[in-house]
Amino acid sequence: MNRYFSVIIITVIFISCKKEASDEFLLDLNNPLNDTTWKTNILADAPVNKIFEMLSTPSQTGSFDAKRDYSVHFNDYLQIKFSGNSCKGDGGESISGTVKVEVEYLKTRGDMIRFKRSTTSYDRILESGGAFNIKVTQNGRRLKLVPDKVMIIKYRNSKADQQMNVFYGDTTVNNLDNFTWVPADSQRINTWRDGSISGYELFCKRFNWINCDKFTDTTKPRTTVSAILPVNFTNNNTAVYLVFKDMLSVVRMYANVTNRLFYFDNVPANSKVTVVSISKIGDNIYLGTKEATITRNLVVKLSPDKKTKKEVDDYINSL
């Protein structure tokens, strides 16, 4: 009988022993989500730069005979007129034969984000009437415009503004995107109207980045706008934009590494904006948006959500 009781007692003790539950989480230090450091220098292969590679669209292409006057037509009623013998090589040599022209036409706010081109001239905000990146090549060699020749860009714009000027892109500056818009010296812009259709004619003395811009109203009071995001979203993986609703202006906000936020100064007060953040962490894309009216020292808090590339594309196109 004692044996029976021993078996029972041992069984009871065995069953009643409380087993320890555990809930452990081991951080994966190689996972980009765990990299929450803000960088002073953003490398070319940083995730934030991959965003734009991912979102960019292919350029339009055409060709013409370098010796003759030629008008090349592209989508969206874009027309570029080249004069004969207007192209030269890097060393100044004249070009003959067929040359290739590639055009990136930035006509929406989304295009400005997609091609990483803020409408700013240094820290001054510009209002754009459309921007272009024109590359002329022959056998892979980049060509230049002969100094006394002009290239005319004609396109449609429903709000053609005679205050607009030609701005060229400066890729030599040392800023966030290594880019800024600089006013052209003596080029002009014509507006045209054909019935209900209106547009611009830009007379350009350069290839590459060309913008139809004007500086925004400087009489309004200015303020600083800040955007803060969750800890995982840093300047190494996130780009934040101020997208103006009432004008074709898109401003990429700078990173304040010390305080872990994005900001931009000299934003016109009472402007209606959408603050947009696009992040790439690992293989995931995050999109954060918030609409706001600019008030004094506005701080906008964003909470990005994971999105697909198509969802981000669709949203950008809708801006």
Next chain:
Amino acid sequence: MTDNQFDAFFRKKLVDYSSQVPGDMWQRIKQRKDKERRIIILLALLLLTVGGVTSYFVFSGKQQNKENITSSLEQSPRENDHFVNKDKIDAVIITQNDTDEKREINLLPENNIVVKNRADSDQENYTMHQNNKSVLNKPKENIKASNAAENNENGIKFSDPPLSKNTPDSLVSNSSSQVTSKPNEDISAKQVNQKKSLLQKDSLSKNEQSVGTNTITIKEPIINNLFLEVYFSPDIPISKTSSSNTAYLQHKDSTSQMQLSYTAGVKLGALLGRHILAKIGFQYSEINEQFNYTNENAVRTVPVVIQRLLADATGTIRVVLDTSNLMQAGTQYKLTYNHYKSIDVPILIGYETGSDRFKAAINTGVILNIKTSYSGDVLDASLNPVDIGLNNIYKSNTGVSLHLGLSLATRLNNSFQLFTEPYIRYRLSNMTGTYEPFKQKINVGGLSFGLRYNFKK
């Protein structure tokens, strides 16, 4: 920021926060309470019915016994009278039970047989009575020594006339102080072991004894024994899970592993007739399960507070505190021991057989679940661990199970028996809620050990 500051920050923000209660909340609570109340009332009625029937059988059996006892008491004075008379008998017969040779005593001629009665001994009174019976039951045996007439001739008178019917007994009980046998007469007092058979018959009370004109019928009670069982059983649960989502089923099977479990309880039982058992009781069961979850691509969120210093246009520095969630990627290891705790009512019948010392029984019946509660974790449809007690993943009442067991018992003493019973418990319905991504039954095989206390010794 310290933990206290962190807590204080949340406390300050949430101190007046109250979440909205869904409109149909009270209605749902009321429906659930009504359902539980109905179950409790049904169980109470069932217990009352079973208890009432059991009590009826128990007390009607006791009443019958009382009547029998009363009848016996009424009968016993006569017998006592009879024995008193017998006490007066000087003659004692030497009752021989030992050997067959001694059973037959041939009284030689001229021998006076003096049979001494040990008058004060009940046993011997009983023996004499038995001897009477034995003679009664052996009418064909050759008893030549005496008859009623002869005894009467000897002038022995009995106060109780009916006993004079026991004429064959007169050899012993009706004898006078001296029984004188006639020469050459054989007195064959055959005392075979009928004494034993008579004892059995008396004890079983199956005989109808006619004393005078009264007939006493002793019936066997329907409930021969009542007993209480206390038992404990280590159990081995066997989970049967099904799902239309194969991937989910694979993950569920890989994360869950049944563990040694147990059942403990108490049952009240009755022996109906010689072999049929009926039992009812309460038992507590705990099924244990190990939930071992590993997710190599886990992301957890940790609330953090970031302090930022913002300079406005005038150069004034502002402190901005921002609470946000920090997402962390890594591998999550979660080990939980799930417990499925049930309170049940077993209602069993069985067939018992065996010797006085060892008994075997086969038991079967139903186990009605009263309430089951759950603790631990389970995978949800998106393969993340969630609290098993949330969202009615499992039913709080799992319905009816079938029980089949083979019980082996050994007697410790007149009151206690030690028993063991290997058994299986088969669940008839699923334990999971209607909208869950899986269905699950947990059957149990166990080996109970327990003590049985017999109320009737």
